[in-house]
Amino acid sequence: MDRFVSQFVLRLDAKGRVSVPAPFRAVLVQDKSEGIFCCPAVGRPAIEAGGSALLAEIEQLIASYPPFxxxxxxxxxxxxGT
Known part of the structure; x- marks a missing residue:
């Protein structure tokens, strides 16, 4: 699994969207990711993003805590989110 680690400063378009940089999209395609998962960065005014592998890691982390x-x-x- 390849990873993309970098920082891009992008603006939102008129509809409130931000584009995903081409190098990131290439990694998602290579990994046969089903899409892109975004969440707020902890302690920074940023968004963190990744593919199916990141989502699986997050689900595993959450599952490690007792239900409820x-x-x-x-x-x-x-x-x-909510």
Whole structure:
């Protein structure tokens, strides 16, 4: 699995969208990712993004906490939203 680690400063378009840089899209295609997963960066005014492998890692992290625990709910809400 390839990874893309970089920083891009992009503007939102008129519809509130941001484009995914071509090198990132190439990695997603190479990894046969089903799409792109985005979540707020912790402690920074940014968005973190990745493909199916990142989503699987996040799901595994959340599953490591006891069901219905406050910690699990906090992490799930931070990464998945409401």
């Amino acid at each position: 625990s406050e910690e699990r709910e906090t992490i799930a809400t931070a990464l998945y």
